[in-house]
Amino acid sequence: MPIAPRVAVVIEDDADIRTLLATVLEQVGFETVLTGNGLDGIEAVRTHDPIVTTLDVSMPGIDGFETAKRIRAISSTYLIMLTARTEEIDTLQGLESGADDYVTKPFRPRELRARIEAMLRRAEATPSSGTARVPTDATRSGAAESTHPRAVAAPVPTRVVTARDVDEAARTGRVVDLSWYEHRGLRLNSDEHRVVVGSVDVELTHTEFRLLEGLMRSGRRVLSKAALAELVRSEADAFYVSEADKRAVEVHLANLRRKLGDNPVMPRFIETVRGVGYRLTSNGENSGIH
Structure with missing residues (x-):
């Protein structure tokens, strides 16, 4: 049976930063899905069930904080928020919205790559006995299960x-x-x-x-x-x-x-x-x- 590819979703309205994020993620072995606003990003997370999602805070339409809350209602993806805002209150608001990590712009590609690689090492250091996600509201209601190396309903x-x-x-x-x-x-x-x-x-x-x-x-x-x-x-x-x-x-x-x-x-x-x-x-x- 072929191994399912590792997928990452990028939600970023700046085309240059979107391309840079795709390059960083592809360097650590991800297939990337690129979106330019929160609503498209939420749909991409729902469709592709990514292991990692990067999320810009300041976007047209719904902002990153609201996008993070909606993503958390459907997915346990590792969520990294990126923003030019440097105030501590913005960081805390991002974490309260459901982000796992928070990186300020301009960011160093090497630092972001190191954080993602460390997250993957932590996940792979703990072997899994199954391939279903931790239950979300979606999976409890009968939606398709994830291929992530996460919890199983045992x-x-x-x-x-x-x-x-x-x-x-x-x-x-x-x-x-x-x-x-x-x-x-x-x-x-x-x-x-x-x-x-x-x-x-x-x-x-x-x-x-x-x-x-x-x-x-x-x-x-x-x-x-x-x-x-x-x-x-x-x-x-x-x-x-x-x-x-x-x-x-x-x-x-x-x-x-x-x-x-x-x-x-x-x-x-x-x-x-x-x-x-x-x-x-x-x-x-x-x-x-x-």
Whole structure:
């Protein structure tokens, strides 16, 4: 059976930048679909189911923020926003709209290529047992399934790794099967790129999944905002974490908590350690761990 090509969608109204983005993406092995406005870009994402989508913020018609929201309703594509706006509030608005990453113009093609390659390495480092996407509203309603190496609709196992198991393994050096993690009814499978709360699949962006995976692997150990930022930054940029990166982590975690139905005031899954970072909530007897 032939391997399906890796597809990337470019949504950019400037023809020269569109061509440059196509060149960068093709250099890392993508077939590109080029569009010049938000509505055409949304339709291209729906039709071609890309692994990566680049999205300009300032476009005729609907802007990049609204386009990102509509894309997120139908796709879990790795979404990179590009803009000439440099204010932090614009970056945060982009992330709140569903972007995984945010690159300011003028950008260096080498930097963008490094970020995309790092994302692909992270995805390929975790083998998948299937080829269907994390369920979106579209796939739940019977739309065609994706060919991405992401989650599959497999039964949730009865034996899973809990945060307590992770803590015990760290203390004793005991080796445990790390395919499934469980914490108070929240389950994560790294191999299948799947998150389940109770019996309901939850769709997360790549960045949200990476953050949750890092927290669940760490058990009760606190991860700082800088450490969490490094989980989702490309290797080219990981040596320096800015204040904007830390704020981006806050936005991604706020989005993650909202999708999980986790109240930050009375958290069930993720708690904030003020002035330090984040960790899983307590594993006490009344926590629901089993």
